[in-house]
Amino acid sequence: MDTHSFRVGFVTGATPDKWASVWRARYPRTRLELVPVEQPDQETGLRDGSLDMCLVRLPVDRTGLHCIPLYDEVAVAVAGAEHLVSAADEVTLADLGDEQLVLPHESGWIPEAEQLDWPDMSVKDAVEVVASGTGILLVPMSVARLHQRKDIVSRPVTDLPATKVGLAWLVDNEDDRVQTFIGIVRGRTERSSR
Numbered sequence: 001m002d003t004h005s006f007r008v009g010f011v012t013g014a015t016p017d018k019w020a021s022v023w024r025a026r027y028p029r030t031r032l033e034l035v036p037v038e039q040p041d042q043e044t045g046l047r048d049g050s051l052d053m054c055l056v057r058l059p060v061d062r063t064g065l066h067c068i069p070l071y072d073e074v075a076v077a078v079a080g081a082e083h084l085v086s087a088a089d090e091v092t093l094a095d096l097g098d099e100q101l102v103l104p105h106e107s108g109w110i111p112e113a114e115q116l117d118w119p120d121m122s123v124k125d126a127v128e129v130v131a132s133g134t135g136i137l138l139v140p141m142s143v144a145r146l147h148q149r150k151d152i153v154s155r156p157v158t159d160l161p162a163t164k165v166g167l168a169w170l171v172d173n174e175d176d177r178v179q180t181f182i183g184i185v186r187g188r189t190e191r192s193s194r
Contacts, residue, residue, distance in 0.1 A: 005031040005032075005033045006030055006031065006032050006033065006052050006175075006177045006181070007033045007035055007045075007050065007051045007052050007053075008032065008033070008034055008035065008051065008052060008053045008054065008055070008181065009034075009035045009036070009037040009042065009045050009046075009051040009053070009054035009055065010034060010035070010036060010037065010054065010055040011037055011038070011039050011042045011054070011056055011057045011165070012036065012037075012038060012039060012123070012143055012146065013057075013073070013140055013142030013143040013145070013146055014055040014057075014142065014165050015142070016034055016055055019181070019184050019185050020032055020034055023180075023181065023184055026184075027180070030177065035050075035051060037051075037054065042054055042056045042057065042060065042168075043056070043060055043061060043065070043168070046065065046168060046169060046170055047064070047170070052169065052173065052175060052177065052178060053167060053169040053173075053178060053181055054167075054168050054169070055070070055165055055166070055167055055168075056165070056166055056167075056168045057073075057140070057163055057164070057165055058163065058164040058165070058166050060166070060168060064170060064171050064172075065168050065169065065170060065171060066168065066169055066170075066171055067166045067167065068166055068167045068168075068182065068185070069164050069165075069166045070164075070165050070166055070167055070185065071164070072162035072163070072164055072165075073140035073141055073142055073162055073163045073164070073165060074140070074141045074156050074157075074162055075139070075140060075141070075156070075157045075160035075161070075162065075163065076138070076139060076140070076141050076144045076154040076155060076156055076157060077091050077096060077136050077137070077138055077154065077155050077157050078127065078130055078136065078137040078138075078139060078147075078152055078153070078154045079130050079135075079136045079137075079152065079153055079154075079155075080130055080131055080132065080133040080134075080151060080152060080153075081131075081150070081151050081152055081153055082133060083130075083133065083136070083153070085136065085153060085155050086153040086155075088155055089155065089156075090155055090156040090157070090158050091155050091156070091157055091158070092157065092158055092159050093109060093157065093159050094159075096111055096136060096157070097111050097112040097113065098111065098112065098113045099111045099113065099135060099136045100113065100115060100116055100118075100134065100135035100136070101115060101135065101136060101137075101138065102118055102121075102126045102129050102130055102134075102135040102136065102137050103118070103123065103126045103137055103138075105160075106163075107138075107160060107161065109138075109160070116135075118135075123137070123139060123143060123147060124147060127147045127149070127152060130152060131149060131151045131152050138157065138160065141154065141156070167181075167182065167185055
């Protein structure tokens with residue numbers, strides 16, 4: 001294997017650590033570089049060549065990309081610890097109909113209550129807002145865990161579809177390390193063949 005770096009991006013909340021550990025144990029001479037990416041930018045690094053592969057949150061534009069769906073993530077409502085959401089084990093969208101949605105959700109769902117005109121903000125900033133007791137945030141569970149604090153709670157939203165995380169790479173990327181990384185992600189041992 002080459003001795004230059006192999007760059008794998010990962011969208012916020014994805015955890016490539018177990019696969020990176022296997023890579024480093026099997027191929028210590030080939031540096032694996034993990035690169036965090038924000039969801040709006042997850043395809044950019046693949047398309048501009050700065051990333052060899054990327055763990056992405058689907059859907060992505062598959063034009064010119066291969067993508068293997070890996071796992072589903074449950075959608076959760078994040079709210080302040082004193083919010084009514086904290087009293088439930090799980091919630092539905094109907095339960096959240098009177099709430100202020102601090103960030104738009106990719107599903108397009110909007111609560112029935114008249115919404116405030118929120119400024120653009122990061123997920124971290126949105127967590128600050130809901131921690132103050134104002135509004136709710138809908139995100140994948142892994143993103144909620146990443147931003148977990150004592151003054152917020154997160155509860156599964158049973159009627160929001162799960163999001164999927166996948167592994168993507170350019171169709172014309174024929175680097176052998178791509179297939180090697182796919183094998184690791186799929187659980188192949190060093191001795192198994194494709």
